[in-house]
Amino acid sequence: MREAPPLGRVSRLLAPLVFGLLVLAAWEMLVRAYAVPVYILPGPLLIGQTLWTDGPSLLQSLWVTLRIAFAALAVAIALGLGLAILMSRSRWIEASLLPYAVVLQVTPIVAIAPLIIIWADDVFLSLLICAWIVAFFPIVSNTTLGLHSADRGLQDLFRLYGATGSQTLCFLQLPTALPYFLAGLRISGGLALIGAVVAEFVAGTGGSETGLAFRILEAGYRLQIPRMFAALVLLSLAGIAIYAALDRLSHLILRRWHESALPRER
Amino acid sequence: MSPPLLTLTGTGKTFANGVEALASIDLTVRQGEFVALLGASGCGKSTLLRIVAGLTEPTSGSAKWSRPLETKSGRLGFVFQDPTLMPWASVADNVYLPLRLAGMNRAQAEPRIAEVLAAVDLTEFAAAFPRELSGGMRMRVSIARALVTQPDILLLDEPFAALDEPTRFRLNEDLRKLWRARGLTVIFVTHSVFESVFLAQRVIVMKRRPGRIASEIAIPLPDERDAALRTSADFGAACRAVSDTLAKATEAEAA
Numbered sequence: 001m002r003e004a005p006p007l008g009r010v011s012r013l014l015a016p017l018v019f020g021l022l023v024l025a026a027w028e029m030l031v032r033a034y035a036v037p038v039y040i041l042p043g044p045l046l047i048g049q050t051l052w053t054d055g056p057s058l059l060q061s062l063w064v065t066l067r068i069a070f071a072a073l074a075v076a077i078a079l080g081l082g083l084a085i086l087m088s089r090s091r092w093i094e095a096s097l098l099p100y101a102v103v104l105q106v107t108p109i110v111a112i113a114p115l116i117i118i119w120a121d122d123v124f125l126s127l128l129i130c131a132w133i134v135a136f137f138p139i140v141s142n143t144t145l146g147l148h149s150a151d152r153g154l155q156d157l158f159r160l161y162g163a164t165g166s167q168t169l170c171f172l173q174l175p176t177a178l179p180y181f182l183a184g185l186r187i188s189g190g191l192a193l194i195g196a197v198v199a200e201f202v203a204g205t206g207g208s209e210t211g212l213a214f215r216i217l218e219a220g221y222r223l224q225i226p227r228m229f230a231a232l233v234l235l236s237l238a239g240i241a242i243y244a245a246l247d248r249l250s251h252l253i254l255r256r257w258h259e260s261a262l263p264r265e266r
Numbered sequence: 267m268s269p270p271l272l273t274l275t276g277t278g279k280t281f282a283n284g285v286e287a288l289a290s291i292d293l294t295v296r297q298g299e300f301v302a303l304l305g306a307s308g309c310g311k312s313t314l315l316r317i318v319a320g321l322t323e324p325t326s327g328s329a330k331w332s333r334p335l336e337t338k339s340g341r342l343g344f345v346f347q348d349p350t351l352m353p354w355a356s357v358a359d360n361v362y363l364p365l366r367l368a369g370m371n372r373a374q375a376e377p378r379i380a381e382v383l384a385a386v387d388l389t390e391f392a393a394a395f396p397r398e399l400s401g402g403m404r405m406r407v408s409i410a411r412a413l414v415t416q417p418d419i420l421l422l423d424e425p426f427a428a429l430d431e432p433t434r435f436r437l438n439e440d441l442r443k444l445w446r447a448r449g450l451t452v453i454f455v456t457h458s459v460f461e462s463v464f465l466a467q468r469v470i471v472m473k474r475r476p477g478r479i480a481s482e483i484a485i486p487l488p489d490e491r492d493a494a495l496r497t498s499a500d501f502g503a504a505c506r507a508v509s510d511t512l513a514k515a516t517e518a519e520a521a
C-alpha cells in the first residue's frame with residue numbers, strides 16, 4: 001500500500017482553516033434559511049459582532065480567569081516537581097504518597113469544589129485550589145516516570161564514578177525527566193484553565209472581580225446567547241493559546257537533543 | 267615480572283533468575299598488562315568485567331585489587347559496549363562528566379577535556395551533540411570520557427564491535443599506543459580473534475554455560491604493532507592458534 005505524501009507547511013495551515021470557514025458558512029446559511037431565533041442559536045456573524053462589541057468587558061473577565069489558571073499552574077509546577085523529586089528519593093515516600101495523588105486526580109472537581117469554596121474564605125484562593133487540583137497530577141505522574149527512566153548504562157556510569165545522590169539527581173535524573181515533565185506541563189496548562197472555569201461555575205459569583213465562567217452563566221440567565229457564544233470563543237482561544245505556547249516552549253527547550261523535537265529526515 | 271594487580275579466585279556469578287553466568291574463574295592480571303577476554307556472546311565476558319569494576323558482586327569466590335579502587339581519583343576507566351552518552355549534553359560536557367562528579371570545576375577541567383578530545387580526533391566536535399555524530403565518533407567520545415580522569419587501569423567491553431573495519435583498526439592502533447605511552451593496565455573484552463591477537467599480550471579464551479576460562483594464550487608478537495603486522499605471517503600464526511583454541515572451547519561446550 002502506498003502512503004499518502006505528507007502535507008506541506010502551507011497546506012497544513014490552510015486545510016483546517018478552509019474547513020472551518022466552510023462549516024461557519026454552512027452554519028450561517030442554515031440559521032438564516034430556517035430563521036432560527038437568536039436565543040436558540042445565533043449565527044457566526046452575529047457572534048462575531050458581539051465579540052467585537054462586548055469584547056473589552058469579556059476580556060477583563062477572561063483576564064480574571066487566566067490569572068487563576070496561571071497561578072494554579074505555577075503552584076502545580078512547584079509542588080508537582082517537589083513531590084516528584086521527593087518520591088524519587090525513596091520508594092517508601094513514593095509508596096506512601098502516590099495513592100493520594102491518584103485520589104486527588106480521580107475525584108471529580110465539581111464534587112469537591114463546593115467544599116473547598118466553603119473552607120477557603122478567600123474566593124481567589126478557593127478557585128486557585130480547585131484549578132490546582134486539576135492541573136497537579138499530570139505534572140507529578142509524568143515527572144515521576146521521567147525520574148525513574150534514566151538509562152541503565154548511564155546509571156552504571158554514575159555509580160562507577162562514585163556520584164552522590166544529589167549529583168545523580170541533578171545531572172542524570174532531572175535531565176532525563178525534562179521531556180516527560182514538559183509533556184505533563186502541556187496537559188496541565190489546558191487543565192488549569194478548565195479547572196478555573198469549573199470552579200467559577202460552582203462558585204457562581206466571583207465577588208468583586210468576575211471571571212469568564214460567571215459571564216457565561218450570567219449571559220445564559222439573561223438569554224443573551226450571542227454573548228454566551230462570544231465568551232465561549234474567547235475561552236477556547238485562550239486554551240489554544242496556552243497549549244500552543246507550552247508546546248513551543250517545550251520544542252525550544254528540547255530541540256537540540258530530544259527525538260520529539262527533531263525534524264523528520266526523509 | 268610486575269606484581270599482580272587483580273586477582274580473581276573461584277569467582278562465580280549466578281543471577282537472581284537462576285542463570286549461572288560465571289563459574290569459578292581464576293585469573294591474575296599484572297600491573298601494566300594488556301589482557302584480552304575472548305569468547306562467543308553469552309559466555310559471561312561483560313559480567314566478568316562488571317565484577318572487576320565493582321558494578322556487581324560475585325555470588326561466589328572473590329575479585330580483589332591489590333590496592334583500593336578509586337574511580338574518582340582517576341584510577342579506573344570503563345568503556346561500555348554502547349557509547350552511553352548523555353543525549354542532552356554536548357561532547358565536551360559528556361567528557362567533562364567524570365571530572366564534574368569528582369568535584370573539579372569547568373575551568374580546571376578544560377585543558378584535560380581539550381587534551382583527550384584531541385587524542386580521539388574530536389576537537390572540532392566539542393560543541394556537537396551526540397545525535398549529530400556517527401557511531402564511530404560517539405564511541406570515541408566514550409573513550410575520551412574514560413581517559414579524561416587519567417586512569418591507569420582501563421576496562422573495555424567490546425568497545426569497537428559496532429564500528430566499521432577501518433575505524434576499528436585505527437582505534438586499535440591508537441589504543442596500543444596509549445597503553446604503551448601511559449603504562450596502562452588494560453582488560454579488553456572482544457569476540458574477535460583478530461582484535462584480541464592484535465591488541466593483547468595475553469588472550470583469555472572463555473566458554474559458555476556456565477562461563478568459564480577455557481585457556482590462556484600468550485601472544486608472541488612484538489610490542490611495536492602497526493598496520494603492517496596484520497598481514498604478517500607471525501600474526502597469522504598467532505590468530506590460527508587462538509582460533510583453534512576458541513573452536514575447541516566451543517566444541518567442548520556443545521558436548
Ligand SMILES: Nc1ncnc2c1ncn2[C@@H]1O[C@H](COP(=O)(O)OP(=O)(O)O)[C@@H](O)[C@H]1O
Nearest residue numbers: 281283285287306307308309310311312313314
Ligand atoms: N542482569 C542479568 N540478569 C540475568 N541474567 C543475566 C544478566 N546479565 C547477563 N545475564 C546472562 O548471563 C549470561 C552472560 O551474559 P554476559 O556477561 O552479558 O555475556 P557476554 O558479555 O559474554 O555476551 C547470559 O546468558 C546472559 O543472558
Ligand SMILES: [Mg+2]
Nearest residue numbers: 311312347424
Ligand atoms: Mg557483553
